[in-house]
Amino acid sequence: MQHETHPLEYPFVVAVDGPAGSGKSSVSKEVARRLGWAFLDTGAAYRALAWHATASHVDTDDAASVAAALDSFAYRIDTDPYGYRVHVGDVDVTEAIREPGISAVVSAVARVPEVRTHLIEVFRAIIAAEGREGIVVEGRDITTVVAPDAPVRILLTAAEEVRMARRAKELEGHSAEATGAQLRARDRADAKVVDFMNAAEGVTTVDSTDLDFDATVEAVIAVIRDAQVRTG
Ligand SMILES: Nc1ncnc2c1ncn2[C@@H]1O[C@H](COP(=O)(O)OP(=O)(O)OP(=O)(O)O)[C@@H](O)[C@H]1O
Numbered sequence: 001m002q003h004e005t006h007p008l009e010y011p012f013v014v015a016v017d018g019p020a021g022s023g024k025s026s027v028s029k030e031v032a033r034r035l036g037w038a039f040l041d042t043g044a045a046y047r048a049l050a051w052h053a054t055a056s057h058v059d060t061d062d063a064a065s066v067a068a069a070l071d072s073f074a075y076r077i078d079t080d081p082y083g084y085r086v087h088v089g090d091v092d093v094t095e096a097i098r099e100p101g102i103s104a105v106v107s108a109v110a111r112v113p114e115v116r117t118h119l120i121e122v123f124r125a126i127i128a129a130e131g132r133e134g135i136v137v138e139g140r141d142i143t144t145v146v147a148p149d150a151p152v153r154i155l156l157t158a159a160e161e162v163r164m165a166r167r168a169k170e171l172e173g174h175s176a177e178a179t180g181a182q183l184r185a186r187d188r189a190d191a192k193v194v195d196f197m198n199a200a201e202g203v204t205t206v207d208s209t210d211l212d213f214d215a216t217v218e219a220v221i222a223v224i225r226d227a228q229v230r231t232g
């Protein structure tokens with residue numbers, strides 16, 4: 001773990017969940033930048049484990065083998081919203097974990113209970129060690145499992161066709177159909193493990209279907225400001 005010293009103050013936690021392509025990562029990062037806070041991408045850990053398992057020739061469909069791969073999984077991530085890096089051991093996997101081959105197997109890795117238990121503890125330790133005033137943490141189960149007591153919990157969503165169009169634009173050169181099919185398949189598989197389509201009690205929904213990027217960032221910051229006023 002990169003974060004070993006614990007500050008006296010626990011950071012203000014903003015938990016953000018939502019389906020694939022809803023803007024969790026880009027919006028959360030920009031919110032953190034504007035507030036001068038930290039940013040934690042939790043999906044990167046599941047992706048890094050999928051990379052590690054694949055590189056170690058582990059069958060990602062075999063839950064016991066994936067769980068065993070945790071023993072040799074030396075994961076590190078930092079929380080800089082201007083350019084965080086992801087390492088497994090000495091290898092910088094920041095770009096490699098975004099490859100379609102990793103996206104195709106990450107849900108199989110994420111469904112393994114031992115994996116979730118382990119990574120949830122990793123995320124909580126990173127949050128607790130954060131030295132900045134606040135941290136925006138995004139994923140699928142942050143509002144419900146990782147940080148259910150966070151002062152701000154948001155479900156960031158958008159209509160499926162809008163999410164698919166945004167992702168297809170981002171991945172120019174890849175077929176829009178294949179990109180959309182993978183996004184839908186990943187949501188279907190992930191939704192069997194955690195519910196990130198419906199806001200849990202106390203979670204605020206921000207629907208960006210009809211909002212541009214900047215308006216979405218502003219909407220999230222408005223929820224945070226409101227909570228700061230309420231919690232003093
Ligand atoms: N409100 C918005 N208007 C237009 N584009 C947006 C908006 N929100 C996000 N985007 C764009 O949509 C794309 C997908 O966003 P992003 O990668 O942040 O989603 P995500 O929820 O983190 O996805 P995944 O779970 O698959 O990693 C990015 O290109 C991002 O810039």
Ligand SMILES: Nc1ccn([C@@H]2O[C@H](COP(=O)(O)O)[C@@H](O)[C@H]2O)c(=O)n1
Binds near residue numbers: 020043047107139141
């Ligand atoms: N809190 C989380 C975050 C992610 N996952 C799994 O990781 C995959 C990749 O996540 P991205 O946000 O980088 O797309 C995702 O498809 C889930 O399988 C998770 O389970 N919980």
